[in-house]
Structures are given as structure tokens and as C-alpha cells.
Amino acid sequence: MSGSEFDVVVVGAGPAGSATAALLAERGLNAALIDRAAFPRAKPCAEYLSPEAGRVLERLGVLIRVRERAQELAGMTVVSPAGRRFTGRFAGAVPFRGFSDRGLALPRTVLDADLVAAAAVRGARVMERTRLERIGGANGRRTVEIRDGAGTRTLTARLVVGADGLNSRVAEQLGLTRRGRRRRVAFVTHMAGVAGVADVGEMHVGRGAYVGLAPVGPDLVNVAVVLDARGPIPGSSARERFESGLHRFGGVMERMRHAEVVGPVLAAGPFARTTLRATADRAVLVGDAADFYDPFTGEGVYAALRGAELVVEHVGDLIERDTLSAEALAVYDQARRDVFRSKWLIERAIAFAIDRPVLFERVADRLARRPRMADLLVGVTGDFVPPRAVLRPSFLAKLVL
Ligand SMILES: Cc1cc2nc3c(=O)[nH]c(=O)nc-3n(C[C@H](O)[C@H](O)[C@H](O)COP(=O)(O)OP(=O)(O)OC[C@H]3O[C@@H](n4cnc5c(N)ncnc54)[C@H](O)[C@@H]3O)c2cc1C
Structure with missing residues (x-):
């Protein structure tokens, strides 16, 4: 050749x-x-x-x-718009084990x-x-x-x-x-000095938006702001849009009081x-x-x-x-x-719930009360629990009833 x-x-x-x-x-x-x-x-x-x-x-x-x-991650914490919080652990109380009990960031x-x-x-x-x-x-x-x-x-x-x-x-x-049809945009950067970061990834859900936090190094956190591109996003640069998106999340902002952006703000999307x-x-x-x-x-x-x-x-x-x-x-x-x-x-079901705050609050409430269900769901997104474990009618019913 x-x-x-x-x-x-x-x-x-x-x-x-x-x-x-x-x-x-x-x-x-x-x-x-x-x-x-x-x-x-x-x-x-x-x-x-x-x-x-x-x-x-x-x-x-x-x-x-x-x-x-x-950095090793033991699981994922999700926080709803009203502040309900649940954590799913990769080594949770479920009959499935992945290649590892830890995610990586x-x-x-x-x-x-x-x-x-x-x-x-x-x-x-x-x-x-x-x-x-x-x-x-x-x-x-x-x-x-x-x-x-x-x-x-x-x-x-x-x-x-x-x-x-x-x-x-x-x-x-x-x-x-x-x-x-779906149209989200994302702004992502690294920050130092973010308070209260532990060995879990975090997802904070807001109205038509969410923020992910993942520790990617010693005192280095990946902050990803994902927004609905159909609504207004104040700011002309990626950095300004990142900051205006982040300001929608009061709880996250409180932890950023002494934090600083330490890399470029990268933009992605719309994912359509x-x-x-x-x-x-x-x-x-x-x-x-x-x-x-x-x-x-x-x-x-x-x-x-x-x-x-x-x-x-x-x-x-x-x-x-x-x-x-x-x-x-x-x-x-x-x-x-x-x-x-x-x-x-x-993935489509989760995106559907994120766009419907009442439904999302209900699901977050159920998962906060039932840690084993949270472990199962996070295990599915961790790719080691088979999706059928959460697509069963009994599981879905417990999520919303
Ligand atoms: C905001 C955001 C957060 C995410 N968070 C996560 C996460 O936490 N965990 C996770 O697993 N996934 C996450 N993802 C998804 C993940 O980033 C992608 O699924 C992953 O990068 C896909 O890998 P890929 O190799 O298909 O594409 P890419 O990683 O995008 O690589 C494509 C490559 O193609 C090259 N390329 C493009 N066009 C051309 C061309 N014309 N000629 C030559 N080269 C070209 C690019 O330079 C690039 O290097 C996230 C995505 C976004 C947008």
C-alpha cells in the first residue's frame, strides 16, 4: 500500500x-x-x-x-430545583457490580x-x-x-x-x-477554590438548566453549565454566558464565593x-x-x-x-x-423529567427516601446496572407514586 x-x-x-x-x-x-x-x-x-x-x-x-x-468518584449526587438531594453510589446496595466501584474524573x-x-x-x-x-x-x-x-x-x-x-x-x-428538537447549549471550565466538593459528581437541576460539578484534580473542579438555548442567555462571550448561567443556581454560587475560573470557558451545542x-x-x-x-x-x-x-x-x-x-x-x-x-x-426519560419541574421534584423526593433505587438508577448511568432493572413497571411506579 x-x-x-x-x-x-x-x-x-x-x-x-x-x-x-x-x-x-x-x-x-x-x-x-x-x-x-x-x-x-x-x-x-x-x-x-x-x-x-x-x-x-x-x-x-x-x-x-x-x-x-x-480523581475517583464514589457516586453521583443530584439536587433538584427545590433543593431535594439524592445520592446514588457505585458500590451501593444493589446486586450488580461494575468493572470498578469508582468512576473517574x-x-x-x-x-x-x-x-x-x-x-x-x-x-x-x-x-x-x-x-x-x-x-x-x-x-x-x-x-x-x-x-x-x-x-x-x-x-x-x-x-x-x-x-x-x-x-x-x-x-x-x-x-x-x-x-x-432538543436544544441545549453548554459552557464548561475549570475552577479552583470551590467549597464543599467531595468524592462524588454533582448535578444541580434548575429550570431548563443544570450545572455539573466534578473534581478533576487537587482543588480543581470541572464546572459545566447546560442551558436551554431557546431562552435568553445574557452575555456576549462564553465566559459571560457561563457566569450568567451559574448565577441561576444560588446554592452552587454560595460555594463559589472564594472560587476562581482557572481555564478557558469552552462552549458546546446546541445539541439539536x-x-x-x-x-x-x-x-x-x-x-x-x-x-x-x-x-x-x-x-x-x-x-x-x-x-x-x-x-x-x-x-x-x-x-x-x-x-x-x-x-x-x-x-x-x-x-x-x-x-x-x-x-x-x-436518557430521553431523564431529559423529559428535567424539563418538567413538578415531575422532577416528585422523582427526586422518592429517590431521596429510597437510596437503593438511587443506587440502581446511578448504576444504570454508570453503565454496569442493566437498564431493564429500572424500566420495570414496579420501579417506575415507585418513582412517581
Ligand atoms: C457539556 C458537555 C458535558 C459532557 N460531559 C460528559 C461527561 O461528564 N462524561 C462523559 O462521558 N461524556 C460527557 N459528554 C459527552 C462527551 O464529551 C462526548 O460524548 C465524547 O467526547 C464523544 O467522543 P467522540 O470521540 O465521539 O467525539 P469528540 O470527543 O468530540 O472528538 C471528535 C474529534 O473529531 C475532530 N474533528 C471534528 N471535525 C473534524 C474534521 N472535519 N476533520 C478532522 N477532525 C475533526 C475534533 O477535533 C475532535 O478531536 C459531555 C458533552 C458535553 C457537550
């Missing part, structure tokens, strides 16, 4: 793309991994990893390094750079500062037009993997997206796009490019890593056999549905 011919070109080197490239290269495939950014690079994210994410990080050989620089600059390095170590050809311009197809191959410091050139591949995130250009160019399916001829999507999780459940990184495993498991031998029509790749769509469908349902 020449320097521009690959078995697979993976577009985007976030967790989904790096993990996919690493696992395909490990299988002996000739994989290129391109990203418009140079690593380490920041990514707007609340920077919490569910306990089950550790399993895939271990498979990728980065868990020890990641753990060394991460660490800056994405660190995590993502480690994952890119893991892909390179396994033999993927990493091309940073390289932007996807256009995807085409010719002679039974995908063509990938890229632009880097030297200009524009074309790579060819049997398969293109679109791992280019929320506003995936790959998905758009392949006609796999449509506009969704949905993907019709994750496959086309000689192309698959993975991670946020395939479907975006509302940040509330903090599952995006796990879904990205798990999605990478599904690509390798279900598409790996199709690449080797060069059988990559949309029909042949439908097995990957099906596998994604099997693994993620129940989680999509729960």
Missing part, C-alpha cells in the same frame, strides 16, 4: 476515533487516524467517566496512567492525548492538524480529501469511520443526519442533531457522530469507547473481506441498537 492508501481512515481522534483506530490496528489493519486538532487539546465536557469506561481503558492499555491522574486534555498515543503505539498512523474536507468514492474505495499544513491531498480506504463528534462532517456528507443510522456504503459512524447523549448522564465517553469495540467486533472481519456495502454493515447498526437502545430510552 502507498502512503495514502489505507484499510481504514478514521476521522476524529477523540475517544471514539482513537479507540477504534487502536483496536483496528491491533487487529493488523492499516489504519489512519486524522484530527484537525493537535493533542493535547481541550474538549467541552464535564470530564466524568463511568465505572465501566475503565474496562475499555484497560483493554486499550491506558487505565493505569489515567488512574494516576484522575480527569481533564480531557490528558485522557484524549493518552488515547491518541495508544492508537499510535498499536500502529495506527496518526495525522494531527489534518482536517477532513470531503468524502467521495471511486473504484470500490472511499476517498478522503484532507487539508493539512502542506495543502490538500487525498487518502483512499476500504472504509471510512466518522468519529468527528457532535457536528460530524462525515455524517452530514453521507446524508445520515437530520435536525433534532440526530443521526438516522450509523452506516452507509463503506462508512460507519461511532461516538457522538453516531448519536449524542445528553451530558446529564455523563455517558458519552463510555458510549464512544463501547462503540469502538462494536466497530471492531462487527466490522473488523468485513474490512478484511472487503465486504462493506451498507447492507453488509447493517449488522453494526443492529449491534448498536441492541447495546444502546435502552440507554437512549432512559
Whole structure:
């Protein structure tokens, strides 16, 4: 193969793309991994990893390094608009155990750079500062037009993997997206001096908004403000909008009296796009490019890593056999549905409740009184309790009655 011919070109080197490239290269495939950014690079994210994410990080050989620089989280605390509070513990009183009894929180600059390095170590050809311009197809191959410091050139591949995130250009160019209805925007930064931070992640829900707090280092807290983009958000810069959003949360603001912002404020969203399916001829999507999780459940990184495993498991031998029509790749769509469908349902149910304060207060009240139910629900978002455990009619009835 020449320097521009690959078995697979993976577009985007976030967790989904790096993990996919690493696992395909490990299988002996000739994989290129391109990203418009140079690593380490920041990514707007609340920077919490569910306990089950550790399993895939271990498979990728980065868990020890990641753990060394991460804070461990014992669970999640949720605070309702009226101040009702419940905590679900990962090592709670439930008959399920995850890969670990702890979640992890660490800056994405660190995590993502480690994952890119893991892909390179396994033999993927990493091309940073390289932007996807256009995807085409010719002679039974995908063509990938890229632009880097030297200009524009074309790579060819049997398969293109679109791992280019929320506003995936790959998905758009392949006609796999449509506009969704939900519209939230997020502003995220790191702060020092936040009072009362313990070894749990926190979600504070307000009207049409929520704030996440996660300790990501010694006296360093990730603060993520997520707002309904349909309402007014005072401020012209990301920093001003972050601050005006945060001021809606009196309880959180009290703990910020001596706190200061110690990094850039990053903006993301609006999250309003949905993907019709994750496959086309000689192309698959993975991670946020395939479907975006509302940040509330903090599952995006796990879904990205798990999605990478599904690509390798279900598409790996199709690449080797060069059988990559949309029909042949439908097995990957099906596998994604099997693994993620129940989680999509729960995510939608949580988003529904967040937008309905009366319902949310009722659910928060029930979960505050029934810690085992809170453990189960947080275990589902931690990716180690099967969703069916909370989709049972008896569980749902106890939540609202
Ligand atoms: C506010 C917020 C909070 C969140 N909090 C959490 C959380 O606490 N826990 C959690 O698990 N998830 C969280 N998520 C979700 C999580 O950030 C994503 O699900 C995760 O980053 C998806 O990984 P990915 O690899 O699919 O995409 P990304 O991490 O977005 O990576 C995509 C990559 O593609 C590259 N790219 C894009 N376009 C091009 C192009 N044209 N050419 C070349 N490269 C390109 C980008 O530079 C980027 O590096 C949050 C998301 C938001 C917005």
C-alpha cells in the first residue's frame, strides 16, 4: 500500500476515533487516524467517566496512567430545583457490580492525548492538524480529501469511520443526519477554590438548566453549565454566558464565593442533531457522530469507547473481506441498537423529567427516601446496572407514586 492508501481512515481522534483506530490496528489493519486538532487539546465536557469506561481503558492499555491522574468518584449526587438531594453510589446496595466501584474524573486534555498515543503505539498512523474536507468514492474505495499544513491531498480506504463528534462532517456528507428538537447549549471550565466538593459528581437541576460539578484534580473542579438555548442567555462571550448561567443556581454560587475560573470557558451545542443510522456504503459512524447523549448522564465517553469495540467486533472481519456495502454493515447498526437502545430510552426519560419541574421534584423526593433505587438508577448511568432493572413497571411506579 502507498502512503495514502489505507484499510481504514478514521476521522476524529477523540475517544471514539482513537479507540477504534487502536483496536483496528491491533487487529493488523492499516489504519489512519486524522484530527484537525493537535493533542493535547481541550474538549467541552464535564470530564466524568463511568465505572465501566475503565474496562475499555484497560483493554486499550491506558487505565493505569489515567488512574494516576484522575480523581475517583464514589457516586453521583443530584439536587433538584427545590433543593431535594439524592445520592446514588457505585458500590451501593444493589446486586450488580461494575468493572470498578469508582468512576473517574480527569481533564480531557490528558485522557484524549493518552488515547491518541495508544492508537499510535498499536500502529495506527496518526495525522494531527489534518482536517477532513470531503468524502467521495471511486473504484470500490472511499476517498478522503484532507487539508493539512502542506495543502490538500487525498487518502483512499476500504472504509471510512466518522468519529468527528457532535457536528460530524462525515455524517452530514453521507446524508445520515437530520435536525433534532432538543436544544441545549453548554459552557464548561475549570475552577479552583470551590467549597464543599467531595468524592462524588454533582448535578444541580434548575429550570431548563443544570450545572455539573466534578473534581478533576487537587482543588480543581470541572464546572459545566447546560442551558436551554431557546431562552435568553445574557452575555456576549462564553465566559459571560457561563457566569450568567451559574448565577441561576444560588446554592452552587454560595460555594463559589472564594472560587476562581482557572481555564478557558469552552462552549458546546446546541445539541439539536440526530443521526438516522450509523452506516452507509463503506462508512460507519461511532461516538457522538453516531448519536449524542445528553451530558446529564455523563455517558458519552463510555458510549464512544463501547462503540469502538462494536466497530471492531462487527466490522473488523468485513474490512478484511472487503465486504462493506451498507447492507453488509447493517449488522453494526443492529449491534448498536441492541447495546444502546435502552440507554437512549432512559436518557430521553431523564431529559423529559428535567424539563418538567413538578415531575422532577416528585422523582427526586422518592429517590431521596429510597437510596437503593438511587443506587440502581446511578448504576444504570454508570453503565454496569442493566437498564431493564429500572424500566420495570414496579420501579417506575415507585418513582412517581
Ligand atoms: C457539556 C458537555 C458535558 C459532557 N460531559 C460528559 C461527561 O461528564 N462524561 C462523559 O462521558 N461524556 C460527557 N459528554 C459527552 C462527551 O464529551 C462526548 O460524548 C465524547 O467526547 C464523544 O467522543 P467522540 O470521540 O465521539 O467525539 P469528540 O470527543 O468530540 O472528538 C471528535 C474529534 O473529531 C475532530 N474533528 C471534528 N471535525 C473534524 C474534521 N472535519 N476533520 C478532522 N477532525 C475533526 C475534533 O477535533 C475532535 O478531536 C459531555 C458533552 C458535553 C457537550
